Amino acid sequence: MQKPLYRQVISDLEMRISKLKANDKLPSERKLLMQYGVSRNTIRLALQDLEQRGLIYRLHGKGTFVSSMYLDQPNIGGMYSFSEEIKRAGQKATTKNQSLELVTPSEQIAKQLNLVSDEQTYKLVRIRLANDEPQIFSTTYLPKKLFPDLKLSDLQADTLYSVLKSKYSQLSVMAFEDVQAVNLSATESKFLAEKAGAASLKIYRKTINDKNVPIEFTISLARSDKFIYRSKQYNHFL
């Protein structure tokens, strides 16, 4: 089996949807199951996925429709890549003080990454800049067993996610993010060229792959005067 049936249906429907307009109606579930020759359950698995990702919406008793936001604003939300966001804003993205070392993670980190006992992780520390101004101070933990022989030079040549994908075949499918507001400590404020006590966004991100296995845990501190955290939220309980 190459790809699960419902994944194939998803891919095909994605193509069909991209050729439709916002609020266009899709065929009913019963028509789709005949078109694809699969059971209703399989169709519903596919539609569920598309609905969660915001490509379609379903109305009880009416039908399934193409969602508009996805077509109008494909860039809003989703997994943000710092470099791409900055470039889109017409600024220059750079990274400073990059360091990579092998460490035994704290209990909190180990739990997030589903690690047992004393498994080691890479610890990647970065300061991200836009037009040479510090914006984000981040610490990333990557399990050693998933990313053997990770080199700093790899990361300097390409973005983190593309390295994980191309060198280690790890696809980041979804990320859980927790966002808090914090007052910067004296030391933190220096990294970000801010005043001590300034309000800052603290973002905890856990990224998982297609097998539901955590592949990355990152704690970021972001200057909030320049950086906005943007997300889309879907209502699952209509």
Add this chain to the structure above:
Amino acid sequence: MQKPLYRQVISDLEMRISKLKANDKLPSERKLLMQYGVSRNTIRLALQDLEQRGLIYRLHGKGTFVSSMYLDQPNIGGMYSFSEEIKRAGQKATTKNQSLELVTPSEQIAKQLNLVSDEQTYKLVRIRLANDEPQIFSTTYLPKKLFPDLKLSDLQADTLYSVLKSKYSQLSVMAFEDVQAVNLSATESKFLAEKAGAASLKIYRKTINDKNVPIEFTISLARSDKFIYRSKQYNHFL
């Protein structure tokens, strides 16, 4: 039928999960279907919901486990209503200083709500409390033409979203949210019973209905020591 079977399973599992620790193992799907006397599909529907909401994670071949991302802190992000989040955390949700008036909105607000010229909106100001402690100070704008004859008494009897749905047939399908960290001003800090300068989350939310029409714009200020803004991000470009 009172509640769908899988919703009942969800409620019961939520209770069981709340008594477990992070990374504790749940019974297997086959054990659960025997415990609840339902089919496997129903159990999986329930587990899917819990997984999406971040309460559990599942590992192929290993089992289902309590997620560590799920803390006791209520989530202020997303379409979840404040009252429900607070209740879920076992606390008492109340609202203070509610005021409702008809205003001509600023240009910024009018733009967000796709309003023309001098269209009026209702302006709803609320302070939300959990266990009598102020948590969120919010200002909500609702277009008058969509919600004629909105009464403060309606909102005091029920949640905002349920009023919009039941009285005006407006379904909130999706919301865009921008999150910033700010230092509280002197006046703001008094509303939230905090110190001036304390870091706080400022959340701009625009909610749209199934026709892609903006139905609500809200600016919230939330105490970040008690609340976490939580979101899921999907990678659309596999």
Add this chain to the structure above:
DNA sequence: GAGTGGTCTAGACCACGGT
């Protein structure tokens, strides 16, 4: 091999929206 979650089938009835 035993146990887990992942995928899939072929039915059924319910609840909702519109004719």
Add this chain to the structure above:
DNA sequence: CCGTGGTCTAGACCACTCC
């Protein structure tokens, strides 16, 4: 009334993990 999505059953086999 019909067509829609929502819920539900009772099976089956596959893919993965651990022993």
